[in-house]
Amino acid sequence: MTVRSAWLLPLTQTREDTRLTPVGTFAPESEIRTRDGVIAGGNPFAATSAGAMSLQVGVGRALVQGTDAQGAYPVSVDAPAVLTFTDGEAQFTRVDSVALRVYDQLFDQAGQNLATVEIIRGTGSATPTAPSMPSACLRLWDVTVPPGASAGTGGIPWSSALGDRRRFTSAYGGIIPRGYGLAFNGAYDGQYRDNGVSLERWDAAAGAWKAYPPTPTRPMSTRQVTAAPVNQSGAFVDFTAAAWPRITFTVPPSGAIFVSVGGQVSNRSTAASTAWMTWRATGAYTEAHGALNGLSAQAGRVIGTRRVYRDGLTPGGQVTLIPGWNISSNGGTDVFVQDGQLTVEFVQ
Structure with a gap:
């Protein structure tokens, strides 16, 4: 697996990095922010079982937004990544998240410049929730880890444990494909998205997504x-x-x-x-x-x-x-x- 990010120090960006990373994708989210998300095409970052406590995340491309000052990082994964989850808690269920993460020592304290696919660990609870995402981090999947789960006890029940949290993005003026969660506002009047059934257009004056076309095309x-x-x-x-x-x-x-x-x-x-x-x-x-x-x-x-x-x-x-x-x-x-x-x- 190689995780590539364009425009990230040190100055070793190769032509291959530039070709593979989606530098032309730019769907605005505000005056300065870009809507982060997965680039549609096939089944990007598909998740499949790789063992009792291991998950394989497939190839794909995405845009990861950091703080306003950081901007957005184009990222690509050109070979599957295998991640291994820690054993379940003794008493409570835990929800971990699989995410694309960009470390940039100019803006964080990690001291490295690196793009990764990694697990953001949640906290065991009687009512568990997915962990909050750090800056420059794009959630892809949530994984429910049962109490006591381990390789010796049968591991994670992958058929029911995975929650698809991939949201999609597009280039400016493009139609945002359907992905996880439709509870987001448009960034500008006339923006389009696919809700999975039909197209919707953002009406800035009304502050709402409205069906497009607004009336049936047929009598x-x-x-x-x-x-x-x-x-x-x-x-x-x-x-x-x-x-x-x-x-x-x-x-x-x-x-x-x-x-x-x-x-x-x-x-x-x-x-x-x-x-x-x-x-x-x-x-x-x-x-x-x-x-x-x-x-x-x-x-x-x-x-x-x-x-x-x-x-x-x-x-x-x-x-x-x-x-x-x-x-x-x-x-x-x-x-x-x-x-x-x-x-x-x-x-x-």
Whole structure:
């Protein structure tokens, strides 16, 4: 195993050191600090059992941040490292941490210039916690060491003892890959990260990570399951959720949407008889069933779609669209409201 660090005294940095260490990685964490972390690619610093009390840490590259005055150290491990843990405490469980550590005699009292993979030992306790990290130290794994664990007693149960604490970093403007822990703030407005399911963008004004894109890229749509019962007349009636499911959505930042309703409506009871297929909105935006959004037929049948534009909605608000129908009379032929589809499209 060789652990290399660029820009660390003495002045013996080789061209190979420079090629292997990630000197171009720089995701800001503040005005002067760099977000430390593992460089993604394969399975960096993978941990596997190497014996009852020994752990092998695989190759990888990372950035280790020291104090503000120290800056960040590019580090690479080009061959697996094997670490041996001390025996467990007599009574209590202990949590040790495996970490990348940089010693720099210009800033610490260790008296050496060295990059290492090492064990930071925890303290046995009835409620053990991982040890605090010294300066210029990047935690990779936590290892739970049971009371009395030793090579003679079966050692550490590696299948359950390892806690993955690798967090990832990226170059400036890059997307930070998912790693251990999502409880960190962005460093600047517009920073991106991968939460493991989707992308998130840091909103500095709100002080929060927000889904990106903020609205679905595709329209949301729902289809009518059963025809209107047409057992009431002269009033607008909500379809039940079972007969025609509702749509609940988050208003996009633009505050604007298109809503479309389409299907077949018919009423040939009399020359004045009508049938309507409509929708209403409730929640952060309200709108009633009616002529402003509905599809209708009078003394005949219509197959079509009505698409309307709505703006001025409150961004981030929750709105539910509920399909509805209206039959003015039901005493003749071809009286139905059926085959409906309700769709909401988001204006970016």
